[in-house]
Amino acid sequence: MSILWESRYALRMERMTSSMIRELLKLTQRPEVISFAGGLPAAEYFPVNRFQDVCQRVLADNAHFALQYGPTEGYPPLREFIAERLSRENFCITADNVLITSGSQQALSLIGALLINPGDKVLVEQPTYLGAVQAFSSYQTGYIGVPTDDDGIRTDLLPDAMRQGPKFMYILPNFQNPAGVTISYDRRVELVRLSQEQGVPIVEDDPYGELRYEGEHIRSLVAIDAELNTSSDDCYTGNVIYLGTFSKTLAPGLRIAYVVAPPEVISKLVQLKQAADLHTSTFNQMVIYEVAKDGFIDEHVANLVDVYQKRRDAMLGALDRFMPPEVRWTHPQGGLFLWMHLPQGMSDRALFEAAVERNVAFVPGGSFFTVPDPPPTARLNFSCVNEEHIIEGIQRLCEAYQEQARTLAAH
Amino acid sequence: MSILWESRYALRMERMTSSMIRELLKLTQRPEVISFAGGLPAAEYFPVNRFQDVCQRVLADNAHFALQYGPTEGYPPLREFIAERLSRENFCITADNVLITSGSQQALSLIGALLINPGDKVLVEQPTYLGAVQAFSSYQTGYIGVPTDDDGIRTDLLPDAMRQGPKFMYILPNFQNPAGVTISYDRRVELVRLSQEQGVPIVEDDPYGELRYEGEHIRSLVAIDAELNTSSDDCYTGNVIYLGTFSKTLAPGLRIAYVVAPPEVISKLVQLKQAADLHTSTFNQMVIYEVAKDGFIDEHVANLVDVYQKRRDAMLGALDRFMPPEVRWTHPQGGLFLWMHLPQGMSDRALFEAAVERNVAFVPGGSFFTVPDPPPTARLNFSCVNEEHIIEGIQRLCEAYQEQARTLAAH
Numbered sequence: 001m002s003i004l005w006e007s008r009y010a011l012r013m014e015r016m017t018s019s020m021i022r023e024l025l026k027l028t029q030r031p032e033v034i035s036f037a038g039g040l041p042a043a044e045y046f047p048v049n050r051f052q053d054v055c056q057r058v059l060a061d062n063a064h065f066a067l068q069y070g071p072t073e074g075y076p077p078l079r080e081f082i083a084e085r086l087s088r089e090n091f092c093i094t095a096d097n098v099l100i101t102s103g104s105q106q107a108l109s110l111i112g113a114l115l116i117n118p119g120d121k122v123l124v125e126q127p128t129y130l131g132a133v134q135a136f137s138s139y140q141t142g143y144i145g146v147p148t149d150d151d152g153i154r155t156d157l158l159p160d161a162m163r164q165g166p167k168f169m170y171i172l173p174n175f176q177n178p179a180g181v182t183i184s185y186d187r188r189v190e191l192v193r194l195s196q197e198q199g200v201p202i203v204e205d206d207p208y209g210e211l212r213y214e215g216e217h218i219r220s221l222v223a224i225d226a227e228l229n230t231s232s233d234d235c236y237t238g239n240v241i242y243l244g245t246f247s248k249t250l251a252p253g254l255r256i257a258y259v260v261a262p263p264e265v266i267s268k269l270v271q272l273k274q275a276a277d278l279h280t281s282t283f284n285q286m287v288i289y290e291v292a293k294d295g296f297i298d299e300h301v302a303n304l305v306d307v308y309q310k311r312r313d314a315m316l317g318a319l320d321r322f323m324p325p326e327v328r329w330t331h332p333q334g335g336l337f338l339w340m341h342l343p344q345g346m347s348d349r350a351l352f353e354a355a356v357e358r359n360v361a362f363v364p365g366g367s368f369f370t371v372p373d374p375p376p377t378a379r380l381n382f383s384c385v386n387e388e389h390i391i392e393g394i395q396r397l398c399e400a401y402q403e404q405a406r407t408l409a410a411h
Numbered sequence: 412m413s414i415l416w417e418s419r420y421a422l423r424m425e426r427m428t429s430s431m432i433r434e435l436l437k438l439t440q441r442p443e444v445i446s447f448a449g450g451l452p453a454a455e456y457f458p459v460n461r462f463q464d465v466c467q468r469v470l471a472d473n474a475h476f477a478l479q480y481g482p483t484e485g486y487p488p489l490r491e492f493i494a495e496r497l498s499r500e501n502f503c504i505t506a507d508n509v510l511i512t513s514g515s516q517q518a519l520s521l522i523g524a525l526l527i528n529p530g531d532k533v534l535v536e537q538p539t540y541l542g543a544v545q546a547f548s549s550y551q552t553g554y555i556g557v558p559t560d561d562d563g564i565r566t567d568l569l570p571d572a573m574r575q576g577p578k579f580m581y582i583l584p585n586f587q588n589p590a591g592v593t594i595s596y597d598r599r600v601e602l603v604r605l606s607q608e609q610g611v612p613i614v615e616d617d618p619y620g621e622l623r624y625e626g627e628h629i630r631s632l633v634a635i636d637a638e639l640n641t642s643s644d645d646c647y648t649g650n651v652i653y654l655g656t657f658s659k660t661l662a663p664g665l666r667i668a669y670v671v672a673p674p675e676v677i678s679k680l681v682q683l684k685q686a687a688d689l690h691t692s693t694f695n696q697m698v699i700y701e702v703a704k705d706g707f708i709d710e711h712v713a714n715l716v717d718v719y720q721k722r723r724d725a726m727l728g729a730l731d732r733f734m735p736p737e738v739r740w741t742h743p744q745g746g747l748f749l750w751m752h753l754p755q756g757m758s759d760r761a762l763f764e765a766a767v768e769r770n771v772a773f774v775p776g777g778s779f780f781t782v783p784d785p786p787p788t789a790r791l792n793f794s795c796v797n798e799e800h801i802i803e804g805i806q807r808l809c810e811a812y813q814e815q816a817r818t819l820a821a822h
Contacts, residue, residue, distance in 0.1 A: 052467060056463060201416070
């Protein structure tokens with residue numbers, strides 16, 4: 001007699017679905033497909049030698065510690081390293097502000113557990129990061145969507161959105177996934193001001209901030225918040241929970257990311273993390289710390305910026321050359337993604353299918369919206385395809401586009 | 412203006428507290444303390460050389476894969492290895508039955524998310540594993556406690572407990588943490604029979620099953636369930652979710668554990684894991700697979716059994732020699748823990764304090780009960796203290812006990 005498992009599942013499972021992106025990726029893994037669908041860093045630039053040396057050293061010097069259980073908060077030298085690095089933005093932050101997580105996805109999940117009661121609403125950009133929606137939705141949340149333009153979230157529309165009572169705001173300030181846009185300094189100040197005025201926390205998700213290919217770094221929301229908060233604490237005690245990761249700067253396969261927040265928030269997140277997975281791999285934390293330290297991470301990021309900038313430029317150039325003028329796309333100043341606005345009436349899903357037939361892939365933009373009837377859009381990743389393939393892929397995509405445009409005109 | 416964070420927390424946070432064990436462990440980390448309080452494997456027996464060789468090999472041969480994002484389900488060769496290993500118990504299990512998790516704690520947390528609506532009740536042994544209670548309580552569950560004796564959970568009391576409508580049963584069959592007891596075969600059959608009859612799933616948590624120092628392996632609940640379920644599927648489709656881990660057999664610091672369940676349950680857990688942390692470290696899964704394979708894990712477990720058996724015997728011997736007859740303790744056939752029943756009226760917390768003053772530590776048993784007014788008990792770990800220190804520590808504990816007994820008699 002088998003149990004009717006279906007009848008035993010909790011209510012939250014009704015909202016859980018497998019990520020469409022992950023399902024699509026499975027379709028596009030044939031070797032002949034040029035895929036702009038992923039969000040992967042370029043594996044050929046992982047600092048493999050450094051990882052080899054460091055793994056060897058950590059196990060030679062400190063194996064009894066590295067292979068043993070560790071504290072939930074994280075490996076102390078790594079927490080200090082992160083605090084020191086972030087304090088480059090000139091605000092008070094100490095290791096007590098830092099929790100190490102198993103990837104930023106875990107940080108999003110723990111934040112959902114901390115803040116969301118079923119039926120609460122989260123204010124999100126339109127489009128927004130799908131992984132965050134997945135994490136938050138598992139706590140049965142609703143969404144308040146705010147449109148974005150080339151300067152990021154439309155802060156002129158925020159006061160109205162705030163009247164709908166969001167529990168918190170989820171914001172990607174730099175080279176947003178999926179839209180590739182960056183929030184201007186003035187809008188950041190406006191976001192922080194509104195957050196402080198209305199007592200609504202900001203979750204600032206910043207996986208790509210260090211991967212900037214042009215322009216100047218714009219002060220992060222957490223640093224602006226610390227500046228506008230005139231408290232005299234010796235660590236950060238403000239309104240922002242900041243998320244960072246080593247997945248894009250060193251390697252995602254070790255799953256090392258971090259949360260920065262006031263100590264009282266960190267201690268609550270520690271309780272949740274104890275229940276969620278006890279602690280993040282001791283060995284991996286030590287390895288990431290040893291790989292990153294002594295300036296290595298900055299050198300390595302400089303190399304990555306060089307590679308990714310060329311790839312972005314190749315994509316922008318090919319689009320300029322091959323794509324008809326009715327299609328618009330964003331000009332990302334960094335990060336991994338570019339966002340394409342298709343003409344009204346075209347189906348991004350149909351374009352995806354036509355593209356896959358021509359052995360090129362992207363992610364249809366619909367999945368990144370929490371509002372119904374999103375406009376037809378496409379997310380294109382440029383970080384894990386070389387320049388030659390980018391040009392070839394964009395050509396194929398333009399052919400698929402032309403085909404769809406003809407079909408559309410014929411109707 | 413700082414946010415009143417407290418006012419923003421979700422309802423579930425009211426039930427979250429930091430693990431008392433972890434707080435106690437902080438008190439007992441002075442080097443002069445002989446600690447029976449932890450639950451750590453013996454670090455001096457970690458197979459460090461093998462880990463070194465394997466890390467080097469994985470990074471030399473396959474770094475682009477090992478350091479990259481991976482599938483949520485887990486590294487396919489590791490899933491197959493686990494399926495093959497478990498099929499030694501002669502039941503149908505394939506890689507589709509296996510999900511890799513970031514430690515068993517994550518498995519417990521995902522199972523809570525899958526099955527628990529706020530207010531649901533979980534049937535647990537008394538005492539039971541604290542980490543499971545922490546994981547389940549974060550989903551706002553209640554508990555139905557069933558007493559245990561030297562043969563494990565009292566199945567004669569189960570029918571009555573089942574009438575309270577548990578959502579599932581959480582069972583530790585082998586060398587239970589904390590009590591060190593093992594469920595007899597007849598009681599296992601009775602558990603599975605009741606589970607099938609009443610449609611109540613069993614979560615079988617088996618971190619120590621391979622660490623047996625005497626007696627014969629007793630068939631696991633999942634295998635018994637598969638046997639009693641006469642379906643002709645070619646993979647497991649029954650009523651049990653089984654949890655295993657490499658934390659006790661190889662090393663906990665890599666956080667590699669696994670869930671075995673029907674494929675329909677695995678696919679739901681995969682959705683939850685995507686939201687929770689995307690996937691478990693690719694590198695760590697490959698390392699654990701390469702370390703474990705070709706019979707190494709069996710050889711290594713045989714060595715551990717040898718070491719831990721001597722330590723258990725040292726503890727049992729010292730207790731026999733020094734502890735007065737009114738104190739009783741369990742005789743664990745394996746695992747890491749022994750459980751002590753103190754005389755009625757004695758406070759395990761007061762004994763703990765007296766013991767720490769004499770530089771010996773254990774965990775007061777109260778934390779392992781979900782019912783009010785638990786009897787005075789103590790959990791003693793014997794895996795991470797050498798024999799000499801075990802004898803010395805038990806002597807100190809007996810002195811602390813005599814002191815408490817005199818105080819008790821004086822009142």
